[in-house]
Amino acid sequence: xxxxxxxxxxxxxxxxxxxxxxxxxxxxxxxxxxxxxxxxxxxxxxxxxxxxxxxxxxxxxxxxxxxxxxxxxxxxxxxxxxxxxxxxxxxxxxxxxxxxxxxxxxxxxxxxxxxxxxxxxxxxxxxxxxxxxxxxxxxxxxxxxxxxxxxxxxxxxxxxxxxxxxxxxxxxxxxxxxxxxxxxxxxxxxxxxxxxxxxxxxxxxxxxxxxxxxxxxxxxxxxxxxxxxxxxxxxxxxxxxxxxxxxxxxxxxxxxxxxxxxxxxxxxxxxxxxxxxxxxxxxxxxxxxxxxxxxxxxxxxxxxxxxxxxxxxxxxxxxxxxxxxxxxxxxxxxxxxxxx
Amino acid sequence: xxxxxxxxxxxxxxxxxxxxxxxxxxxxxxxxxxxxxxxxxxxxxxxxxxxxxxxxxxxxxxxxxxxxxxxxxxxxxxxxxxxxxxxxxxxxxxxxxxxxxxxxxxxxxxxxxxxxxxxxxxxxxxxxxxxxxxxxxxxxxxxxxxxxxxxxxxxxxxxxxxxxxxxxxxxxxxxxxxxxxxxxxxxxxxxxxxxxxxxxxxxxxxxxxxxxxxxxxxxxxxxxxxxxxxxxxxxxxxxxxxxxxxxxxxxxxxxxxxxxxxxxxxxxxxxxxxxxxxxxxxxxxxxxxxxxxxxxxxxxxxxxxxxxxxxxxxxxxxxx
Amino acid sequence: xxxxxxxxxxxxxxxxxxxxxxxxxxxxxxxxxxxxxxxxxxxxxxxxxxxxxxxxxxxxxxxxxxxxxxxxxxxxxxxxxxxxxxxxxxxxxxxxxxxxxxxxxxxxxxxxxxxxxxxxxxxxxxxxxxxxxxxxxxxxxxxxxxxxxxxxxxxxxxxxxxxxxxxxxxxxxxxxxxxxxxxxxxxxxxxxxxxxxxxxxxxxxxxxxxxxxxxxxxxxxxxxxxxxxxxxxxxxxxxxxxxxxxxxxxxxxxxxxxxxxxxxxxxxxxxxxxxx
Numbered sequence: 034x035x036x037x038x039x040x041x042x043x044x045x046x047x048x049x050x051x052x053x054x055x056x057x058x059x060x061x062x063x064x065x066x067x068x069x070x071x072x073x074x075x076x077x078x079x080x081x082x083x084x085x086x087x088x089x090x091x092x093x094x095x096x097x098x099x100x101x102x103x104x105x106x107x108x109x110x111x112x113x114x115x116x117x118x119x120x121x122x123x124x125x126x127x128x129x130x131x132x133x134x135x136x137x138x139x140x141x142x143x144x145x146x147x148x149x150x151x152x153x154x155x156x157x158x159x160x161x162x163x164x165x166x167x168x169x170x171x172x173x174x175x176x177x178x179x180x181x182x183x184x185x186x187x188x189x190x191x192x193x194x195x196x197x198x199x200x201x202x203x204x205x206x207x208x209x210x211x212x213x214x215x216x217x218x219x220x221x222x223x224x225x226x227x228x229x230x231x232x233x234x235x236x237x238x239x240x241x242x243x244x245x246x247x248x249x250x251x252x253x254x255x256x257x258x259x260x261x262x263x264x265x266x267x268x269x270x271x272x273x274x275x276x277x278x279x280x281x282x283x284x285x286x287x288x289x290x291x292x293x294x295x296x297x298x299x300x301x302x303x304x305x306x307x308x309x310x311x312x313x314x315x316x317x318x319x320x321x322x323x324x325x326x327x328x329x330x331x332x333x334x335x336x337x338x339x340x341x342x343x344x345x346x347x348x349x350x351x352x353x354x355x356x357x358x359x360x361x362x363x364x365x366x367x368x369x370x371x372x373x
Numbered sequence: 374x375x376x377x378x379x380x381x382x383x384x385x386x387x388x389x390x391x392x393x394x395x396x397x398x399x400x401x402x403x404x405x406x407x408x409x410x411x412x413x414x415x416x417x418x419x420x421x422x423x424x425x426x427x428x429x430x431x432x433x434x435x436x437x438x439x440x441x442x443x444x445x446x447x448x449x450x451x452x453x454x455x456x457x458x459x460x461x462x463x464x465x466x467x468x469x470x471x472x473x474x475x476x477x478x479x480x481x482x483x484x485x486x487x488x489x490x491x492x493x494x495x496x497x498x499x500x501x502x503x504x505x506x507x508x509x510x511x512x513x514x515x516x517x518x519x520x521x522x523x524x525x526x527x528x529x530x531x532x533x534x535x536x537x538x539x540x541x542x543x544x545x546x547x548x549x550x551x552x553x554x555x556x557x558x559x560x561x562x563x564x565x566x567x568x569x570x571x572x573x574x575x576x577x578x579x580x581x582x583x584x585x586x587x588x589x590x591x592x593x594x595x596x597x598x599x600x601x602x603x604x605x606x607x608x609x610x611x612x613x614x615x616x617x618x619x620x621x622x623x624x625x626x627x628x629x630x631x632x633x634x635x636x637x638x639x640x641x642x643x644x645x646x647x648x649x650x651x652x653x654x655x656x657x658x659x660x661x662x663x664x665x666x667x668x669x670x671x672x673x674x675x676x677x678x679x680x681x682x683x684x685x686x687x688x689x690x691x692x693x
Numbered sequence: 694x695x696x697x698x699x700x701x702x703x704x705x706x707x708x709x710x711x712x713x714x715x716x717x718x719x720x721x722x723x724x725x726x727x728x729x730x731x732x733x734x735x736x737x738x739x740x741x742x743x744x745x746x747x748x749x750x751x752x753x754x755x756x757x758x759x760x761x762x763x764x765x766x767x768x769x770x771x772x773x774x775x776x777x778x779x780x781x782x783x784x785x786x787x788x789x790x791x792x793x794x795x796x797x798x799x800x801x802x803x804x805x806x807x808x809x810x811x812x813x814x815x816x817x818x819x820x821x822x823x824x825x826x827x828x829x830x831x832x833x834x835x836x837x838x839x840x841x842x843x844x845x846x847x848x849x850x851x852x853x854x855x856x857x858x859x860x861x862x863x864x865x866x867x868x869x870x871x872x873x874x875x876x877x878x879x880x881x882x883x884x885x886x887x888x889x890x891x892x893x894x895x896x897x898x899x900x901x902x903x904x905x906x907x908x909x910x911x912x913x914x915x916x917x918x919x920x921x922x923x924x925x926x927x928x929x930x931x932x933x934x935x936x937x938x939x940x941x942x943x944x945x946x947x948x949x950x951x952x953x954x955x956x957x958x959x960x961x962x963x964x965x966x967x968x969x
Contacts, residue, residue, distance in 0.1 A: 074822075080827075198905075202928060278488050278536070292476075344818060348818045352813045352814070
């Protein structure tokens with residue numbers, strides 16, 4: 034390793050090549066995880082009283098026993114459990130999550146329609162949570178032990194304790210109901226006929242409050258990590274070195290200290306990917322955003338198990354993808370990660 | 374003409390809920406331009422604190438009294454912008470642990486060039502030249518390298534290149550070889566000596582290694598528990614040490630050379646550093662000293678001229 | 694215990710957290726006596742604002758139900774679910790962690806892959822799926838939360854146990870003829886109690902929050918008042934009577950903050966480094 038310095042030439046291609054071990058490791062870990070998740074959803078489907086055919090037949094409004102057994106044979110539901118499991122896994126491999134008896138449409142289509150909204154919300158909330166956490170963490174560390182630090186830490190404690198859906202309601206109360214600045218909910222103004230930049234701005238306005246509510250779920254953790262990292266590194270020689278060579282104070286704080294202290298915060302984004310998606314589910318129902326959360330909620334209420342299990346599998350795929358992306362971001366930000 | 378003048382410097386660390394710690398007490402010394410002064414003492418003696426104070430790098434938990442002048446500029450109480458000014462063409466510093474002295478997420482070239490003036494290309498060329506100066510060939514590749522890709526010795530050379538990039542008159546080296554392998558230590562010391570001679574640097578070398586002192590220093594200042602106990606030219610100090618602590622340090626050194634016995638008898642100084650919060654009233658070495666008298670316990674000895682240099686002892690002189 | 698008390702007296706926030714938590718617990722236990730009868734019953738005219746009527750200090754909701762009574766009874770659900778789910782999660786987590794850390798090899802690999810899988814599915818989505826399969830109810834909620842929150846404990850315990858396994862203490866115990874189970878339970882577990890308790894307090898806090906979210910969505914126990922369902926009641930009243938949604942939220946915040954502070958207090962008290 035020490036024998037080949039200067040391997041880190043610039044450019045996306047060489048970066049991906051250098052980060053390949055990280056990617057491969059993550060993909061290898063993902064395979065057993067996905068298999069287990071699929072087995073889990075299969076088990077849950079079998080635990081549930083009644084099967085997919087019952088649901089379909091009931092949804093069809095009749096109790097035709099002959100039709101039911103014909104359907105069972107078609108879907109392999111009369112086979113032994115292990116055969117059914119393999120059939121189920123085979124179908125999953127082809128992204129076939131079955132048909133929702135409630136919507137009477139393929140589950141995959143239901144999910145892909147709503148996926149972009151959830152992903153957008155997760156992205157904006159993560160960006161905001163990390164930025165706010167970094168700024169507050171740096172600000173607290175710079176005043177360590179003084180009143181500003183204590184105030185930020187106390188705020189972190191309270192923010193951590195706030196249920197995100199309640200924060201959402203209170204934000205609606207203040208900014209939508211009382212002040213009337215922002216919309217109460219929804220993804221965009223219905224039938225507004227907006228397009229281009231105007232539509233983007235309209236969507237942005239709708240996303241401000243949900244983003245805030247979801248981001249607050251993570252700000253406490255990020256700011257505490259950032260603060261601890263800053264304090265840990267404050268005495269490091271490279272920080273002294275930077276000061277010794279005349280780097281201005283603010284640049285020492287941000288380009289040297291914060292630049293290193295932010296790495297655990299980014300890593301935490303990966304660790305919390307599944308909490309993020311779970312949080313998005315709740316926030317979407319508060320703000321009537323037509324994303325995966327809304328779909329999940331409707332499916333629970335309608336006992337649409339096919340859609341729910343599809344959602345569980347897709348959630349796992351999303352979380353694994355987010356962790357991979359975070360790994361790549363880490364590799365881009367921390368050269369030491371690449372060769373590990 | 375002295376380049377560095379420290380007068381009556383005291384540094385006290387105050388922390389929440391802890392008694393104040395007197396790290397340096399009334400330290401005065403001067404270093405002439407082009408001279409190499411070694412600052413010697415065991416860990417906890419305050420030598421690193423003195424180095425950081427001179428470099429203007431002590432953090433805000435330290436309260437500093439006294440004066441430090443580098444090339445006519447005051448360091449104590451100087452505004453950040455004034456200190457900033459001294460970082461170019463004034464003071465530079467290299468640190469003990471080359472593993473942690475470089476920022477792990479910045480490229481070597483960027484770290485060397487960070488505070489240099491000039492265009493991007495000029496700075497890059499200057500950084501590349503500096504890598505040659507500190508004995509690192511293949512500069513073009515190294516400029517793009519990350520710190521973790523380099524060995525300890527290479528990193529210390531890079532740290533030196535960064536320091537030299539400031540075109541300093543005073544270079545402070547805080548235990549620059551302690552963390553390195555023995556073979557690498559010798560290389561780095563030779564490099565330091567060459568640079569000092571070729572560039573006419575004034576070198577303040579902080580170390581606990583008397584071998585390093587003998588090799589590089591013109592003069593030696595011995596620090597014990599926050600106070601200077603002896604200052605002398607290197608030959609005088611090694612041949613006729615005046616302070617009992619200096620004598621103890623020299624006796625604790627393993628003998629080296631053709632006549633050295635295979636299994637030398639090492640004498641150690643019994644006891645440890647006294648508590649410095651607050652320090653004892655008399656001589657700080659009193660509790661460990663064979664020559665201690667009642668006077669030593671009550672009356673703090675000041676630095677006075679001795680046969681070899683300066684010594685702070687009521688009973689100075691050769692080992693009885 | 695005296696050491697613990699001495700430490701607490703110096704740490705005001707931790708003490709405040711512990712006292713508040715005990716107070717919330719007392720209210721929860723005493724709810725049937727403080728507010729006898731069904732908190733779902735109408736007791737006064739609807740939408741009385743807080744601090745207007747001394748008998749109804751927190752006001753009434755859309756159906757004239759006493760909000761204070763709702764809070765007291767809701768505390769029972771929140772604390773029951775919080776502590777029961779955390780206890781189950783910690784039990785599973787410690788067991789899985791011990792097995793994986795102690796036996797290593799294939800046992801470790803397979804248990805850790807299961808842990809990965811559970812951690813990969815968002816806890817809330819998993820809870821929704823379980824509620825859909827099993828139907829709503831306190832038991833379902835506790836199970837759903839426990840199933841998704843044992844993984845952190847399992848990882849920490851695994852790491853601790855596998856590091857202890859290599860130490861001299863364990864070799865000494867083996868020489869003395871102790872079996873695996875005895876060494877694990879009598880020698881190693883007491884040594885890793887501290888990090889487990891920290892995690893447990895976090896799990897309790899998260900469990901209370903998740904329970905409130907589930908019941909806010911109407912997926913909790915339909916027969917019981919809970920803070921989350923009270924907030925859901927207030928959701929449609931934001932314009933006219935925002936306090937109906939705000940008040941139970943404050944109750945959740947106070948409870949979760951005091952759980953966190955109490956967790957820190959217990960951690961500090963157990964920290965051997967600080968013990969004289």
